[in-house]
Amino acid sequence: MKLRTRFLIATSVIVFLTVSILSVAIYATVSKHLLSEVDNTLDARVVAIAESIRPRNNAAPGNRRQRNPLEEALLPIRFDTVTQVIDPRGNVVIALGQVDLPISNDVFEMVANPLAQRMRITTKIDGVPYRILSVPILRGGALQLGKDISDIESAKDGILLWLFVLGLLAIAASGSAGWFIARRTARPIQKLAAAAEHIAATRELTTTLDISGDAEIEQLATSFNTMLVALRLSREQQQQLVQDASHELRTPLTSLRANSELLERENLDTETKNLILRDIRAEVDELAALTGELSSLASDQRLIEQLQIVNLGEAVEEVVER
Template sequence: MLRTRITLVAIIAVVAAILIIVVPSYRVVTPLIADQLDRGLSDRADTVLAALAAGAPLPPRPDTTEQLLLVDGTVRPLQPGREPLPVTEADLAVARTGQGVNATDIDIDGVGHGIVTKGRPGGGAVMVSQNFAEAERIDREFLWRTTGITALALAAAALACWLAIGRILRPIRRLADATEHIATTQDLGTTLPAADRGEVGELTRSFNTMLAALRFSRAQQQRLAEDAGHELRTPLTSVRGSAELLQRAHGRLAPEDEAQVLATLVQEAKALDELVRELVELAADQYAVEDPMPLALSDIAQDTAERFRRRTGRAITVLLDDPATVSARPRALARCVDNLVDNAVKFSPRDAPVDITVQRTSVTVRDHGPGIATADRAAVFDRFYRADRTRATPGSGLGLAIVHDIIATHGGTVRADNHPDGGAAVGFTLPAP
């Protein structure tokens, strides 16, 4: 769960921050306390020496033990009722000379003690021991309190992070619920939650854009299926009627009538073949798998013109006006120019030329036919659209629709108009490189 993972990361960061602050601070404070205890022991030894020199009574302290160490190693307690302190060779050396200092730490009955031995002028030494039980208690209390405060801080940080992250992730959770609903129900009309500012808002807007594209794609698919069904119905009906006629006739038709029926069958089968091929290309967009690459529009126009000259025997002229290089999918762009020329060939008289003009990033194909009616210019790129006066012309009505779809995916625009000298001028413009 994202919320839990982010909270754990935040807690780890808080723990790291606390450790970075507390551990160095503890390591700095501990030597200072130890130094303070050592100075306290030294001061107490000086006080004992001063009291002995003045013959004054020694002010008692509950946490210290004092004794006099003579030159011969004899120990004389300075406070009644206290256990004598252990004497080492280093302590005896100080007592023999009456000079120097020896400090050491020992455990007595499991409690830490600090012992300092200071030489006494004239011989001997005083030994002072301090019980570190209070200091150790304070140290333990410091550690426990630090641990407790750290635990409380972590709990507070975890709660704050959990609540804050929950609030931050709430729009993402709503978005996830909405997308899951869409994935489950396939209802592309579901409204996503309102977009906030920042990254979550950008993500929501991106999802809305994706949904709009999916809705448009689904609508296009439904429209394609409906239009395809409508367009397929006519040639299929013709093929079925001709086949049934031949079946019922059983060879009783006159040869010329039978030849006419068979010609109709072949013509409608060709129309069906072309229509199905165009539908597959339009629906699958088989050229989308290509990667865009730099292409010279003049080369594509010349190649298309040469193919159609060989195929139709028509005069295909290419006019170049500062042609440019564009970034496009090679076969898809060639398909566009092919469709434009094929369309022009259909509507031009057999002895009339077809002109291909390449100007910068634009390609325009002009025929010498009747032109396009004003009412039809806005619809010639629609799927299956055919003007009333062109319905008798062979074709599926998908050629220009394919041009429109391919050019739109490249970020370009299409256009259809009439040439001032007659005929239609249909073409496209691609973005400049």
């Protein structure tokens, strides 16, 4: 897999995870806030009802017909809230609204326990979402308030849609930026690869890379140029070694040819022949030593040699004899 493709995938995955986490957090926060506003409204309704049914000092005379205080307190909220009052036996005695609020087992337990905690649930009634608050009544029974939250659910759906669209745009933008950055980063590496392929195909070591970019890319190009310089030096040394070896081999071979031609003469005495043969053996030994040195150089065996004192006079005499 190419570097650009890996960089693009990595960038897209990171942005996708980031956008997903942020979207979930935003959606959960907004949903909680909207439901909290509805709960505050229902709590305010409960407080208003409690204030309305509190006994007043200016009660009507006994001979005058009075309305049910709870019924009277529920009238102002019947237009925006569904209300139910459940008696201690679990029967609905008052119901205001177009739907019937569901009565769960927890609500039945609340009816028998005036000290129970209030409950909040979100449910659907005839396909319409409602937020329901159930609170106990001190003398037994329970009061249920339900509010249609269709507008809140629509708002949550709209937020979810916007988050999805923004997430896709963010991923697309990050992918494009990642592709551009990866392409810009990979371009010097591609040039380096093309130069390496050219050198491998042509054996041309005089190429010099001039690549600018990040510090790492420039360092890589500098290291590559240093390697090319070392290869050029190695080739020059090899050529010099071949020339030196050719020169060193030419002398003993010339001597061997001359000695062999002398041995072909018939008028040579025994002592002269022995001298010539001794000289030939010396030249053969020298060739063997030179061949061993060349083999060592060819195998790149680097021996650590001890420093020795050399008598220049003896070295000169050996050269003169040769």
